[in-house]
Amino acid sequence: MNNERTEISSLGEFGLIEHLTKNIELQNISSVLGVGDDAAIIDHSGKQTVVTTDLLLEGVHFDLSYTPLRHLGYKSVIANLSDIYAMNAVPTQITVSIGISNRFSLESLDEFYEGVYTACEKYGVDLVGGDTTSSQKGFIISVTAIGEVAPDKFVKRSTAQKDDLLCVSGFLGSAYVGLLFLEREKKIFMESPGVQPDLEGEAFVIGKLLKPEARKDIVEFFETQGIVPTSMIDISDGLSSEILHICRQSNLGCVLYEEKIPVAEEMKKAAFKFEIDPTACALSGGEDYELLFTIPQSDYDKLVLHEGISVVGYMTDPEQGARIITKGGGKHPITAQGWNHLSP
């Protein structure tokens, strides 16, 4: 924890950029020219370039009262890398633009960038550009991630085939339950500032919310096993919503088995404290950054080699619609509530 406070205005715009970017060492051969000119230059020679972008606003996408800036920096990058992996591609560069009000000190910005650079290092991407401006109110973050993929190896949402297996990586719903804990403690703190936060034992779900990872390993596993999913999407708005995207864009229906949806034991226990159904959290809770994908049944044997992948259902004719078969055997249409609308 750094208790000094340096005003950002004391550096000026170019001094600030220089300060924030002075330690960058480009790691990728494809990063021909990085920060410091009108634009960056990238050479994906022979490969295709993948581009995605996100806009994150304080008060809408994050709450600084319980989000450490270091984690926010990390997560802002991860959210974008996840979109690159969801194309079956490898991220290579990012740009990060920020709008900051004068309540931010240089030290707090450094914490944010520490998170950004930690993610860059872990995932092997280069920060090659961005924009830095003052904002009248709130912290504004815009990240663009760039990746590369061999021609025709990229995987869209619209190309799932009938009878394909529907699969997900990791555990779902944890980040949402983590959010419930932090929102509850914030409320208690606002009402009784003296009360110490009670987050004992909830490190798992809170960790999933504050410091998510992108599934680089899954895309690498596909590469090693020679698997090319027929469709793929990252799970940022909840499983239901993403399944419906694949069904709609591929013009198919699907069957999803509730009992196959992977939820972590820690998350189940945590969900029960709020008296909510873990399945509902997995279906409608957001920010998991896991991958949802389809593969031909013939690839099933390769898939079982990875214990972090679950087969949760299969694709059907569009006439069947998108349905979930509950543990009790009931059949219901899958609906997308969106995780913002899920209430305990």
Added chain:
Amino acid sequence: MNNERTEISSLGEFGLIEHLTKNIELQNISSVLGVGDDAAIIDHSGKQTVVTTDLLLEGVHFDLSYTPLRHLGYKSVIANLSDIYAMNAVPTQITVSIGISNRFSLESLDEFYEGVYTACEKYGVDLVGGDTTSSQKGFIISVTAIGEVAPDKFVKRSTAQKDDLLCVSGFLGSAYVGLLFLEREKKIFMESPGVQPDLEGEAFVIGKLLKPEARKDIVEFFETQGIVPTSMIDISDGLSSEILHICRQSNLGCVLYEEKIPVAEEMKKAAFKFEIDPTACALSGGEDYELLFTIPQSDYDKLVLHEGISVVGYMTDPEQGARIITKGGGKHPITAQGWNHLSP
């Protein structure tokens, strides 16, 4: 002018994206996959990829009380394309992310996107992605522009050579004087809402501010004439500031002749109404989106074929510093005030 008001919330996030992007027809072969997936796919086969990004905030970068949304959409794109041209590259794709509060209607967003699409069409770029989110306050715009350039044809700021000619395109300072008029009229309107704006005869400078163009033609001229500038930068913060970037990054000094700085007759007249020096506007006024570049003296004969290019000085040893020679023959160091700090 459209007087209907459709609430954006009535469409939902995906309905809104569908509405805003439904008419896109990709123009570039390099645009393999556009809007509608986790990321876009671009194939610059054999060429290098150029990336730049800008964050534009209401109240900081633009004032909606005198900026029509159509012009704002157009200008947001132009500002980024200008950075691509400044690398001697050709823009091919953009992504546009917006944060909007509920005071915006669908009709007003449509106006903004009309400007975006008009710029796309004119400059031959494809809108391939973005993000759409609600904001608590203010209109937030983040644009990333992507371009292509033949390997090793890109032009940096840091490679100017001693004795090179220092050149600029177009006229400088006009946008700044346009801003002065609009700020003046806004002030009058705030004080006396009944008074009609007096912008008679100022269409030129106001046009330069509200609807700037990027210098595609200059980069095409270089290509035709076989000119590769030794360094280049776009003029967004004023001539002084950009000259100092080239001097510092190339480790050189320069001589700039005041009498050679291109200013338009309309701008001179307008500046005199505010009793300010047209040269000061050119040196420190921003948002001109002209190009500043250096070429070897041996390319001078090719250059004179373009009447829209002015030679304004030459590069020297770094020991000489960056100096301006005034019309009266005085020599002064060039200082960067930044256009935000220029006051009439």
